[in-house]
Amino acid sequence: MIDLSRDAHVHTAYAAGHDSVSIVVAAAEAAGITELTFADRVGSDTGWLPSYIATIQRAQKRTDVILRRGVEVEAIGVDGWLAFPSDLGQLEIISLAVSRLPTPAGLLGPDLVRAQLDSGVLAADEVAARLVGVLCLAMERVGRYAPTTLARPLEFLAEAGIAESTVDDAILATLADACRGTGTAVELSERHRLPTRRVAGAMAAAGVKLVAASDAYTARDVGRWQYLEELAADLSEAPLSV
Template sequence: MGTEREVIGGGAVGTARALNLAVDAHVHTGFAAGRDAVGVVVSAADQAGLTAITFADQAGPDTTWLPAYAAAVRRARHRTEMTLRVAVEVEVVSADGWLALPADLAPLDALSVAVSGLPIGDDVLAPREVRARLDGGLMVPGQVAELLVAAAVRGMERASRYVPTQLARPLALLGQVGLDDSVVTAALVAELATACRAAGAVVEVSEAWRSPSSRVVQMLLDAAVTVVPASDARYAAEVGRWQYLRRV
């Protein structure tokens, strides 16, 4: 991308809520799912011409590295003019929106909420289990979409009680179970948008997960929801490198 700053999208809402490709709202490091140190990621982001990145490593109740992680980001702030935010990615683990939160949220600037499994009651179904239920006629596509959106809505509401909230790779679970996000009706997207506005949450458009689709992105923009580019990069070389986002 070089050092230029790009803005795409907008629709009826205008460029203020468009995708700013000079920002990467979700990157990983060697503290969890990534492979590189914080400083290496920052250097790669500088080379990509970014102005801001959000570190969002996967964390949970047993995470012990959060203080060291936050300290590494703070040190990196002294070596760059970019805005560096400290966040973690947390999972929705029940249908009521309960989150697998780390014990101490004090170091965080944001929470990135993910729904990687389908919460049904106290259970969370892995993608393969959802696919098996679809194949066996125990679930229908519309039901999966409704449960997925409901979990995201409740997870965002709960997360927003603590710190600013982002919704990670929304609806990506559908692709994992072999469904197109056309099963997500306009009414469901409107429900998601209403929840985002109420929680003050932004929606990540994931490069790695190719989610959500341009159709859903445009509907969210038209509903005055802020959307942000997110590489979900596990390697520094992937930070701020957009292919899917440019097509969106």
């Protein structure tokens, strides 16, 4: 169900990571990884994308590991609009994430959402439904450009103080249906230990592809699994249904 010989999300020194592309590739070789997807974070003002892609292409000539050229992009609009850089050429994969909740009034960080939950301005089910709604629209948009993965689904809710266990099954089903309908794979993040078994099981039961992602910021974490090995064992023993 989960191929741990592939790492679907790593970072490099081009953005938030600590190591160069070549060092990350060497770490993948040492870990026995056969396929590696680069997913450095980009925004509308990112100017290093051509150099990034060229560096990955050069690295591919020196390794047997399959290297995928990808980026991580934030959904920033209530309509699913994303913070795309100007040039998306030659990208093979786009990883979709949400770190701030898009609302008609603007982007809300998790601390502000938590404060509005505490004051009664927002309700937990409203935040969950809005987040999933944005993700569904964003998946439709991203799918027009490249194959898509969903990074750390529902992480924003936890950061805003909303327990994932309180999220209604219907909301999970909506997210799973959108992933399946758009062909979006869900990343299982070793670094963030997300999604939970409940969410991963719901995705698997709905026929959504699950991919292993170290989300490594340093080379030493590339292709190193603990949480994912446990999660894979749990899912193989008792998959959940939606």
